[in-house]
Every structure is written in C-alpha cells, then in structure tokens.
Amino acid sequence: MTEIRLHNTKTRRRETFEPLDPSNVRMYVCGPTVYDRAHMGNARPAIVFDVLFRLLREIYGADHVTYVRNITDVDDKINARAAQTGRDIADITAETTAWYLEDMAALGNLEPTHMPRATGYIAEMIAMIEGLIESGHAYEADGHVLFAVESYADYGALSGRSIDDMIAGARVEVAPYKRNPMDFVMWKPSDARQPGWDSPWGRGRPGWHIECSAMADKLLGESFDIHGGGNDLMFPHHENEIAQSACAHPDAEMAQIWMHNEMLLVEGRKMSKSLGNFFTVRDLLDQGVAGEVIRLVFLSTHYGKPMDWTDTKRSEAEGTLKRWYGVLHRHGYCARMVEMLKSQGGWNADAEFLGVLANDLNTSGAIARLHVLAKGHTAPALAGFAHGLDLLGLVPDWDRLGDLAGVEDAATGPEWVSEVVERLLGERQAARAAKDWAEADRIRDVLNAAGVLVSDVGGAASWTPGPAFDPAVLERHR
Ligand SMILES: [Zn+2]
Incomplete structure (x- = not known):
C-alpha cells in the first residue's frame, strides 16, 4: 500500500498517515458561509482537499472514506445581506449553496460524502454547550454563553500562541460579560428580526465555531483522521474548535492531523x-x-x-x-x-x-x-x-x-473501434477454441497492423491502442 505522508500543522512535522480505522477514513473540512458567490480564494481548499479525498479513495477504496464539508447557513454576514436586500435568509442561503455546488463541480470537485448545514444541527450544538457549562469550560453571561479559554491548558497550541500573546496582538472584542477578553461566544441572544432558536439561555443562535465541533462529532465521531481548511481559519476558528471538542471529550483527540492550505494571490x-x-x-x-x-x-x-x-x-x-x-x-x-x-x-x-x-x-x-x-x-x-x-x-x-x-474528429469515433476490436477478439477466441490456428493468426495480424496491443491473461483477452494505433486499418472490418 502506498504510504501517505502529510504535514501536520499541530506537530509542525510531516507525518506518516495512519488512519484510526482504514475501513472508514474520516476527514472534515470547513466549508463556505453562504451569502455570496465563492471567490477564487474559496476555491483553493475545495480543490486541495478534493485531491486528498480522491487520493484516500484510491488507496483505501472509494467506499472507505468519509468526507464532511459543512455549510454555514447561520451567520451575521448572512443576516446583514438579508437586511441589505430585503430578501429572506432561507432564499439567500439556498441560492448561494446551489451556486457554490455548481461552481465547485465546474472545477472538477467531487461532492463530499456529507454536506451538513449548521441550521440542521442546532440541537447537537446546544447539547455540546450544555455539557461544556456543566464541566466548567463555559459560562453564561448576559444571554451569551462563552467558552472560558483559561479552562483549557492547550489553548493556542495549534497556532503556537499563548493567551497573553493573543490578547496583545489581536483586536479582541472587549465585552463586559467576558471573564477573559479571549473568551469566545458559543451562543448569543437573537432579537425578533434575527434568526433564533429556543435554548436554555433564551432565544438565540450559535456562534460560528461550535457548529464544526458539533457536526464533526455527530458525523465523524469524537476522534477522526484529518481536519482541513484555509490557513486563515487556523486562528481563531480551528483553535476554538479544538478547545470545544477536546473539553467536550477529554479522552478523544478530535482530529489527528490538521492541514492548512496557503492563500491565493493574483498577479503577485x-x-x-x-x-x-x-x-x-x-x-x-x-x-x-x-x-x-x-x-x-x-x-x-x-x-x-x-x-x-x-x-x-x-x-x-x-x-x-x-x-x-x-x-x-x-x-x-x-x-x-x-x-x-x-x-x-x-x-x-x-x-x-x-x-x-x-x-x-x-x-x-x-x-x-x-x-x-x-x-x-x-x-x-x-x-x-x-x-x-x-x-x-x-x-x-x-x-x-x-x-x-480541439481535434476535428469524423467517422472514426472510438465507439465503433471498440466494437470492431472486441468482435475480432471474440472471433479469434472462437478460432482458437476450434484449433483453427491460421484464422487466429490472421486476426492477430489485423490487430497488429492497426496498432492494437492485445494481452492474454488468464484466458481473457484485453486490448489497448498502442503508440502506432491506426483505426483506419480496422475500417474494412466494420
Ligand atoms: Zn470549521
């Protein structure tokens, strides 16, 4: 079996890939927020991880790879677009999702095994948040639920930053209800015009990061093989996903390998x-x-x-x-x-x-x-x-x-060529069975003259056009 080696952002090393379960290799990739056409930068992770999906299918078998790529259909950018245009949120997300899939298909990407929409997993998100509050990793304040970054010792390990560095370097949103300025929102209140769901903390909606933790958990399990995305997601999104999942499942690892694609430039x-x-x-x-x-x-x-x-x-x-x-x-x-x-x-x-x-x-x-x-x-x-x-x-x-x-191609389409060659091979087979060696040789000579390569393995003949392939020779055998 071909050995796959992958650069793991988490360990900063190129590692030999060993799936947790070779009969079900599992990969999660962060997908689009659906409010507008995909730009060229959005296409890069879709293509990169599609090639990895294809490679995994090649090596482990097409039925032994599960690829999940989510669709973020609840987000303040979507709400803003709805307010701008006066359109329904559901119309915007449905239309944009269809655009995205159409454009990604045009780029030759296979559809992932599952494409969960965030709004389909609100109950799972609420359950995960409740568990995190119970275990002391999250707290409710002012209608919000926040993840307490200081409750997770490895916070920042993926991107290699300490909490103090982050506070110093980032423009963090300082809010009076946060215990630590880096604490991030898992649930927030919705007003009457914003999409919202009932929850133990009142009517509200999820923050962005919790959806990936909840959906990966539900569709791939507590531990899976590969998590991918653009390197702009490494912090804070992936850091927060890891914090949520690792604290929800202290015995699991979430993803073994984290992969990040670099960004896109245009003319430098x-x-x-x-x-x-x-x-x-x-x-x-x-x-x-x-x-x-x-x-x-x-x-x-x-x-x-x-x-x-x-x-x-x-x-x-x-x-x-x-x-x-x-x-x-x-x-x-x-x-x-x-x-x-x-x-x-x-x-x-x-x-x-x-x-x-x-x-x-x-x-x-x-x-x-x-x-x-x-x-x-x-x-x-x-x-x-x-x-x-x-x-x-x-x-x-x-x-x-x-x-x-861009080749002009007339009557010598490949369709009839295959038919003729297969018929000749059948006749050759029959001649051999009847021990009519002269006829079998005559047919072989015709195929040779046409540049058709024949191989007889295990009694079955197979063929392929060789370098001197010339369908015109087969014309009179049609
Ligand atoms: Zn994600």
Missing part, C-alpha cells in the same frame, strides 16, 4: 476589492476559462505555498490540457475504454505518480510526472497517464476528449 498581489483584482469563480467561468484549466493552475503550486494566479499560467494550462487530451484521444480513450480497462485490471496508477502525490500532496511533482507519462509509448504508461489525470480530477468528460483537445 493579495486579492482585494480595493485593488480591483477580486474575482469569483463564476467570473472566470463566464469569461470562458474552463474549470479544469483553473484546477490545473491551482494544482501546479503545492497547497502549503501561496498560489499566484496569473494570466500566463492560465494560458499555459490551457495549452497543456489540450495536448494531454489530444494524446488520450489519439489512443482511443473514451468512457467505454476506461470502463473496459477497469473491468480488465488495466486501470492502474503509475507507481511513481502515486508516490509523489502521496508525499504531502505534491501536486506540482505529480503534474511533472504526468508530462513524462504523456510521452509514454506503452499501454501501461498511457493508462497510468490517464489514471493520473483522472485522480487529479482533470478529466471533465471522457467522451469529449476530442472536443476538449
């Missing part, structure tokens, strides 16, 4: 509305930049480094993908062929590609390996290339490779 500068370089994923898609192009640009930089989006990289990625799709198209790749390779055991990862990718998601190294494999002239190299592209989520549609490559 921080993306910001005031610099005029702020854009959403939808802006780019609407300008005709394909989702897979955006994805390849993102993956060309390691997740632990700032990713600089530039127009030069965009156009290079477009060229690379066209070339790569062209290679696969020329060799007859289509959905059916991939299915066939899968059913015949020919759909295997290139070991070097997988090893590079498994080393802390070295996507740029994996892409370099794809450049080598694309020049390969053997069926396994090409299958490894196709498999690698698929594992990075870079093939939007196996049946549109010709279109995507």
